Amino acid sequence: MSQHPLKLPDFRLLFLGRTVSALGDAVVPAALAIAVTRATGSSAALALVLGCAMVPRLVLLPFGGVAGDRFNPRVVALTTDLVRAAAQLLVGLELLGGRPSLALIAVAEAVGGTASAFAMPTATPLVAATVQGEQRLRANALISSTMAAARLGGPALAGVLVYTAGPGWAFVLDAASFVFSAALLTRLTVRHQPGERRSLRRDLTEGWREVRSRDWYWTSLFAHGAWNGAAAVLLTLGPLIATTRLGGDGVWVAFTQAGAAGVLCGSLLAGRVRPRRPVLVANLGLALYALPLLALAVAAPAAITVGAYAVAMTGLGFLNPVWQTVVQQEFPAGVLARVTSYDWLLSLAAAPLGYVLAPLAAEAWGAGVPLLAAAALVALACAGTAAVPGVRRLGRPDPAAAPAPRPETEPERERKRPPAGV
Incomplete structure (x- = not known):
């Protein structure tokens, strides 16, 4: 037994x-939401702070992927943990001071967003470097389950901190968690084989070439982007529908908690169920997100709507570890960070579009129209990947198999690679 x-x-x-x-x-x-609204009384101020974190993250993700492949991902992750710790500590101290500066908080969140653009692509290479073969799926499922559990308990812990000690301590806690993570990373042993020195443009181009050379990957990325856009529509319009038509604020709280529980169940399920066509099954699971969108569009009873969201988020919880495991198996180690950065970029870029378009469409035609449109989009995009030959053919990863090397061009064959390093 392994x-x-x-x-x-x-x-x-x-x-x-x-x-x-x-x-x-x-x-x-x-x-953050409570602290900014307390300090300014403005939802626009909160949107500004959130935008300061999101924009640099999206813009810099491809460059974070290059850094994760050029350098040891452990070193990149450790550095970004320390930067994010400093940014969150600054916000925490600013809030504890009693008269927080919105400009300083926005700058600190922008710094944290920049660091996260370099940190996010390192997650997949680090798991691939520390776990080999058939245990990768179980490892990814463990991490996904833990993160889901954190999302389930995080808001409750935030409430305790905010209403007993103040919101500033939540940021101090987050800073301490990054310092703790960085300390553990100093003890991690990750071997890194640096590639030849190339231009930034060539590194970015090579990463994109790896993405589009696999039809199962790039078509799934567009499906995942559609899912995130649909999720933005739901999260924008859902709270008002839950409050005004389904029974009040408590329904929305139950809705979000059911979603977090669904992600946790899906992550646990992924560690035990191993389908023969993992990407196909996982993408079909994502298509279930149409269910809560339809339920909200027709104002179905609260119990049905909450249950539909739990089922839909179970699909997401199942996809995350399965997808990460397949990517770690199918791509060479030297490009994992770059292809992961493009994954994050295409997935996250659709969310702002959903946030912007959903209220505009709801104001023009009513909330049901954008919700039904999002349901149709996510169902067609995710289930439609079943028509892609690579999605249908890609089987369960073979633990003994190594990723197939990318075909080299003639000039690349002539060049010599440097020796392996640590």
């Missing part, structure tokens, strides 16, 4: 660090 991932010292360190930092991150959104 060894459990948590018995591997390096993965155990990585898992512990990710767990603690995920809990710290889960506390921040609610605390």
Whole structure:
């Protein structure tokens, strides 16, 4: 029997660090919303702060992927943890001071967003470097389950901190979690084989070439982007519908908690169920997101709507570890960070579009129209990947198989690679 991932010292360190930092991150959104609205009384101010974090993250993600492949991902992750710790500590101290500056908070969140653009692409290479073969799916499922559990308990912890000690302490806690994660990363052993020195443009181009050379990958990315756009529509219009037509604020709280529980169940399920066509099954699971969109569009009873969201988010929880495992198996280690950065970029870029278009469409035609349109889009985009030959053919990863190398061009064959390093 193969060894459990948590018995591997390096993965155990990585898992512990990710767990603690995920809990710290889960506390921040609610605390940030309360802190900014308390200080300014303006939803526009909150939107500004959130935008300052989101924009640099989206713009710099491809460059973060290049950094994760050029340098040791452990070093990149450690550095970004320290930067994010400093940014969150600054926000925490500013809030604890009693007269917070919106400009300073916005700048600190922009710094944190920039660091996260370089941190996010390192997650997949680090798991791939610390866990080998058939245990990768279980390792990814463990991390996804822990992150889902953090999202489930994070808002409650945020509420306790905000109403007992103040929102500033939530940011201090998050900063401490990043410092703890960085300390564990200093003990991690990750071998890194640097490639030849190339221009930034060539690195970006090579990463994109790897993406579009696999039809199962790039078509799935567009489907995942459609899912995120649909999720933005739901999160924009859902709270008002829940409050005014389904029974009040408590329904929306139950809705979000059911979603977090669904993600947790899906992540646990992914560690036990191993379908023969993992990407196909996972993408079909994402198509279930049409259910809560339809339920909200017709103002179905609260119990049905909440249940539909739990089922839909179970699909997301199942996809995340399965997808990460397949990517780690199918792509060469030297491009994992770059292809992961394009994954994040295409997935996240659709969300702002949903946030902008949903209220405009709802104002013009009523909330049902954008919700029904989002339901149709996510169902067609995710289930439609079944028509892609690569999605249908891609089977369960073979633990003994190594990723197939990308075909080299003639000039590339002539060049020599440097020796392996650490």
